[in-house]
Amino acid sequence: MTDLAFHALAAKVHAAATAADLSFIFCNETHALAPYRQAALVGFFGARRTRLAGHSGLADVDANSPYALWLADVANHLRPQLDALPAAARVMAVGPALLPPALAAAWADWLPDHVWVLSLAGPDGRSRAALFLGRDTPWPADFDAGAPEYLLLQAALLYGHAWWAMTQRRRSIGTLASSLWARKSVRWALAAVPLLLLVPVREYALIPAEVVSNRSQVISSLREGVVKRMVVKPNTPVKAGETLAELDDSTLYNRLAVAQASLASARMDLLQASQRAIETQTAKAELSLADGKLRERQVDVEALQREIGQLAIKAPSDGVFVYTDPNDWAGRPVQTGERVGLLADPAVLGLQAWAPVNEAVNLKPGAPMTFFMRVAPLAPVDARLDYAGYQVIEAPNGIASYLLRGTLVGDAGEARIGLRGTARVSGDWTLLGYLMFRRPLAAAREWCGC
Numbered sequence: 001m002t003d004l005a006f007h008a009l010a011a012k013v014h015a016a017a018t019a020a021d022l023s024f025i026f027c028n029e030t031h032a033l034a035p036y037r038q039a040a041l042v043g044f045f046g047a048r049r050t051r052l053a054g055h056s057g058l059a060d061v062d063a064n065s066p067y068a069l070w071l072a073d074v075a076n077h078l079r080p081q082l083d084a085l086p087a088a089a090r091v092m093a094v095g096p097a098l099l100p101p102a103l104a105a106a107w108a109d110w111l112p113d114h115v116w117v118l119s120l121a122g123p124d125g126r127s128r129a130a131l132f133l134g135r136d137t138p139w140p141a142d143f144d145a146g147a148p149e150y151l152l153l154q155a156a157l158l159y160g161h162a163w164w165a166m167t168q169r170r171r172s173i174g175t176l177a178s179s180l181w182a183r184k185s186v187r188w189a190l191a192a193v194p195l196l197l198l199v200p201v202r203e204y205a206l207i208p209a210e211v212v213s214n215r216s217q218v219i220s221s222l223r224e225g226v227v228k229r230m231v232v233k234p235n236t237p238v239k240a241g242e243t244l245a246e247l248d249d250s251t252l253y254n255r256l257a258v259a260q261a262s263l264a265s266a267r268m269d270l271l272q273a274s275q276r277a278i279e280t281q282t283a284k285a286e287l288s289l290a291d292g293k294l295r296e297r298q299v300d301v302e303a304l305q306r307e308i309g310q311l312a313i314k315a316p317s318d319g320v321f322v323y324t325d326p327n328d329w330a331g332r333p334v335q336t337g338e339r340v341g342l343l344a345d346p347a348v349l350g351l352q353a354w355a356p357v358n359e360a361v362n363l364k365p366g367a368p369m370t371f372f373m374r375v376a377p378l379a380p381v382d383a384r385l386d387y388a389g390y391q392v393i394e395a396p397n398g399i400a401s402y403l404l405r406g407t408l409v410g411d412a413g414e415a416r417i418g419l420r421g422t423a424r425v426s427g428d429w430t431l432l433g434y435l436m437f438r439r440p441l442a443a444a445r446e447w448c449g450c
Contacts, residue, residue: 023054
């Protein structure tokens with residue numbers, strides 16, 4: 001029955017997918033081979049320090065608890081003795097007598113009197129972990145092949161190989177470096193690295209950009225009101241004088257109707273005053289007053305008619321009307337002079353780009369630019385930098401950047417207003433090594449403050 005339990009345990013170890021699964025099996029399933037009260041697995045992780053990796057009865061352990069820290073110190077103290085154990089019997093009995101006084105004083109608080117430690121070693125014989133098995137009854141003094149505890153020797157070998165395969169690299173960095181250095185091609189490549197760092201290249205920066213028109217004018221509202229509807233769809237070519245948007249006209253038409261009625265009444269009063277002025281001398285004064293009221297009503301009507309004429313926002317010239325979604329403007333109140341959109345000339349295309357502060361390699365006017373559109377990445381367009389803003393602003397992607405404006409040079413290809421992509425701004429000639437280590441050097445200088 002014990003052999004069957006060992007084979008079942010070996011099958012579980014083989015099926016484990018992670019180191020956490022192995023530590024749970026080591027601490028809990030080993031009880032099927034030999035009874036114990038508590039089990040703890042301490043792993044030796046090299047530079048990552050020794051720490052508690054598993055414990056019986058717990059699905060997760062706290063490696064920073066006082067018990068875990070004390071047990072890690074005990075494992076570190078016993079590690080030389082565990083490495084010296086013979087390969088056939090990687091089990092040793094431990095107790096307070098094998099520990100320094102500082103560790104031995106806490107033994108009774110954490111562990112029972114009788115403890116075996118299984119050294120889980122890899123193929124090189126070095127201990128990769130230590131499995132503490134503690135119980136209240138003594139462990140056997142010798143390893144009888146018929147005793148259940150004898151299978152712990154076999155389990156130690158099985159556990160050690162499984163833990164090494166799961167947690168350690170099969171080839172060390174030094175072994176890998178030695179095998180690579182033995183190849184002549186690798187040595188030649190390493191010898192050519194310094195020469196490659198001296199290759200002259202042009203400094204450059206890749207920044208987000210958008211196609212815009214370099215000849216555009218702002219379309220704004222001529223009066224205060226509410227947008228009734230946008231007549232022209234976004235990015236639509238328009239002619240001079242064509243209506244782009246309309247403001248709500250219900251209030252003005254009501255006021256115009258009232259003003260026209262008042263104008264008709266003033267004309268009637270003027271006619272009656274003219275007839276009375278023929279009969280009596282005193283009616284001539286009323287004639288002047290009626291004529292003044294008529295002129296006042298005419299001025300009101302003409303003013304309202306001019307305001308109604310301003311309800312239609314028209315294009316001052318030919319171009320493309322650029323703005324956002326029409327549904328965003330319907331019913332939106334606007335102030336006098338508020339921007340509604342842009343009237344852009346599609347024949348004069350340019351670039352609007354945002355250079356992050358860390359990528360401002362060449363912001364001089366005339367710097368060469370290359371624009372790679374997202375819709376046509378294999379058909380770049382040449383451009384020229386016109387100017388760069390001196391003040392840092394927030395780009396659409398939320399990064400502090402300088403605003404750049406450029407002009408497309410030569411054939412624009414598939415470029416049109418609104419297309420986005422990446423612009424390459426070329427700078428001065430420099431060395432490849434400087435280009436590669438520019439950012440690390442800047443980060444190191446910022447970190448050290450020199």
